[in-house]
């Protein structure tokens with residue numbers, strides 16, 4: 001049998017190296033600045049109403065009261081800070097998808113206002 005020539009060995013080496021360099025191109029885009037949540041933003045009816053639409057469209061089916069048990073934890077808004085909710089909504093965590101590319105910053109901020117509002121009903 002013939003030993004593999006240098007060309008074959010180079011090809012084999014590239015096969016090993018290619019997957020190592022691929023993830024570099026998929027790296028997350030630069031993170032956005034974290035918005036400031038003040039009382040007037042959180043209590044604005046306009047924001048909570050916009051947030052309810054986001055919630056109804058994409059969050060309720062996992063987190064809602066009628067969601068399939070175990071799909072997602074029921075949210076306990078009193079225990080969650082606006083910054084934390086925004087972070088999870090934006091980047092996701094574990095089995096929770098991130099919504100950075102789906103919802104605008106304003107939409108993600110508004111769903112935080114809705115979850116923190118008295119009118120929140122999962």
Ligand code: HEC
Pocket residue numbers: 054055058059060061062063071072073075076080084085088089093094095096097099111
């Ligand atoms: C596909 C189902 C799914 C959808 C859709 C979804 N989530 Fe989640 N979410 C999860 C799961 C699962 C977790 C728990 C992740 C973990 O901690 O491992 C979670 C966690 C969270 C948390 C953190 C809760 C905590 O106590 O740590 C927040 C806040 C949250 N989701 C908000 C939202 C909002 C707002 C939306 C809509 C924009 C949304 N989620 C859509 C599945 C989902």
